[in-house]
Amino acid sequence: MTDAMLEKARANAAKAGVTNVEFRKGHIEALPVDDASVDAIISNCVINLSPEKDRVYREAHRVLRPGGRLMISDIVLERALPERVLESIDAYIGCVGGASLRAAYFEIIEKAGFREVRVLREARFAQAMDFDDPRLKELMERLDISLDEAKSYGDAVTSVHVFARK
Ligand SMILES: C[S@@+](CC[C@H](N)C(=O)[O-])C[C@H]1O[C@@H](n2cnc3c(N)ncnc32)[C@H](O)[C@@H]1O
Incomplete structure (x- = not known):
């Protein structure tokens, strides 16, 4: 910021x-916020950018009041992506390169102490991607990814809306 x-x-x-x-x-x-002082936390597409997601969720748990709610929109991976995608700055700022595998992501939330953890909505990238978008084509060229390969990743990247309670 x-x-x-x-x-x-x-x-x-x-x-x-x-x-x-x-x-x-x-x-x-x-977070510059006192312990147990917050009723609700919302976040859209930020946590995937953090290399310390366990710290992020521990912080969220610390600042929420007992019973406080969390509503997060984020990206998770259904399977590992190739190294050249994970190492790409474009993929990182595109909220894909820093994303965790789904199981690991939800384990972090549970381990931070949250309960009632559930996905309210989710969508695979394949459903949202416009493979004719020139910006996407340019990115694929930079990453040396063919159209078929890009399409094969479409079911590996998911946008999730996660609810949890302290
Ligand atoms: C993809 S944008 C999402 C912005 C906004 N939530 C929205 O929906 O338009 C990611 C934002 O997260 C911020 N960000 C990245 N890492 C962060 C961190 N560790 N702590 C706080 N903000 C961070 C970036 O500066 C950027 O503004």
Whole structure:
């Protein structure tokens, strides 16, 4: 997170006349939030970027009040992807390269102490991908991935909406 992002968020809140929000700068591995002080946590496509997902979920558990809820949208892998994809910066910022295998991901959430862990919705990339999109074609070229190979990964990457409770 950059200072420019914070400034923009604060400016947008002011423009919308919203007075009951506060923006704090921090990392998800060390939230600038007191213990047991939060009712609900939401996050969209950030946790896959963290190399320390166990820390992230322990932090989420620490700051939630007992009974507090977590609603996360994230990416998990159904099977391992080739090294050249995992090592690609493009795949990482595209929220794929840093994603964990599904079983390992849910083990992390359970180990952090969450209960009622469940997937409310999920979609495989194959359903969402437009293989005619020129941006995707350019990425495939950079990664030296053929169309057939890219299509074969379509069922290996899943977007999940995860609910859990402290
Ligand atoms: C894919 S974007 C998602 C942004 C937003 N949640 C949305 O839905 O539009 C990922 C964001 O996570 C931030 N990010 C990445 N790693 C982070 C970390 N360890 N702690 C906090 N933010 C992080 C990045 O700066 C980026 O803004």
